[in-house]
Amino acid sequence: MGRVLVFLVFIFGLIGCSQNPQFKADIIAEKSNNITAKNIAEKIFEKVKHYPQETYYYLFVNHQACYFEIMVNDVPAFKYFKEGQIITPITINEFINKSGKQTITYKLYPLTKRTSGDGFNTLLDWTSIKIELFQRNKADTTGNAFASEKKVLEHSSLTKPDGKAFIAEGKDYYEYTFTFDAQVPYKN
Numbered sequence: 001m002g003r004v005l006v007f008l009v010f011i012f013g014l015i016g017c018s019q020n021p022q023f024k025a026d027i028i029a030e031k032s033n034n035i036t037a038k039n040i041a042e043k044i045f046e047k048v049k050h051y052p053q054e055t056y057y058y059l060f061v062n063h064q065a066c067y068f069e070i071m072v073n074d075v076p077a078f079k080y081f082k083e084g085q086i087i088t089p090i091t092i093n094e095f096i097n098k099s100g101k102q103t104i105t106y107k108l109y110p111l112t113k114r115t116s117g118d119g120f121n122t123l124l125d126w127t128s129i130k131i132e133l134f135q136r137n138k139a140d141t142t143g144n145a146f147a148s149e150k151k152v153l154e155h156s157s158l159t160k161p162d163g164k165a166f167i168a169e170g171k172d173y174y175e176y177t178f179t180f181d182a183q184v185p186y187k188n
Contacts, residue, residue, distance in 0.1 A: 055183050056138035057096065057152070058089040059104075062130040066108040066123060070131075072096070073103055083114060089134070098187040105177040106131065108157070108168070122172050125165040129157045133180060153180055 035043050059070070059078075067081045072095035080086050096102055108129060112119040136149040155178050158167040168174035 053183075054138040054185060055135050056091070057093055057133065057135050057182060058091045060089055060132045060134070061086055063108075063128065065111060065120070065127040066129065067111060068109070068129060069107045071105040071107075074105070081109075083111070093184070096182050096184055099183045100181065101179050102182045103177055103179050104131070104133070104155075105175060108174040110172060122170050123166060123168050123174060125169040127157070127166040127169070127174075131155045153178075 061068070061070070061080075062085065063080075067079075069076065069080075070078045070090065072092045075095050077092055077095050078090045092104075106129060108123060108127060110120040110123050110127075112121065132154045133152040134149055135152050157174075157176070159165060160167055160169070166174075
């Protein structure tokens with residue numbers, strides 16, 4: 001029985017090795033729609049389904065005297081624990097599962113570590129954050145994609161009744177949530 005098994009494995013091995021390698025390559029190329037190393041990204045992008053309206057949402061954040069963290073629909077979307085300002089947009093589409101009401105929550109923390117000077121253990125009276133939410137049609141390929149940009153909302157951190165001092169002055173943490181309506185062409 002063992003000899004028969006060894007003989008069969010040997011025969012099948014010879015048959016497998018005797019096939020024309022060019023024939024295998026032709027079959028693979030035919031099944032893969034002629035995908036090569038040079039055109040693989042192009043072929044993948046051809047398969048992506050596009051819609052006439054692909055709304056793209058992003059945030060611009062301006063902050064003073066604080067570190068911050070942003071969550072979209074209770075999912076951590078962005079953290080900034082560095083000194084200085086952030087000037088790039090924060091994209092949030094990956095955190096939007098379907099059209100409708102979305103929540104944005106931000107958390108502010110004091111500047112506990114600084115490269116120059118002492119840090120702070122609590123939020124200061126001049127701590128602030130301003131969040132601007134924009135949308136544009138990402139499917140618009142007619143020229144400047146930002147020409148269709150629209151401001152959806154603007155939120156500034158709350159102040160005390162005097163209108164100047166930050167509402168959470170003296171605290172070691174502050175959190176606030178606001179909502180907006182999103183229109184996306186998908187449902188995850």
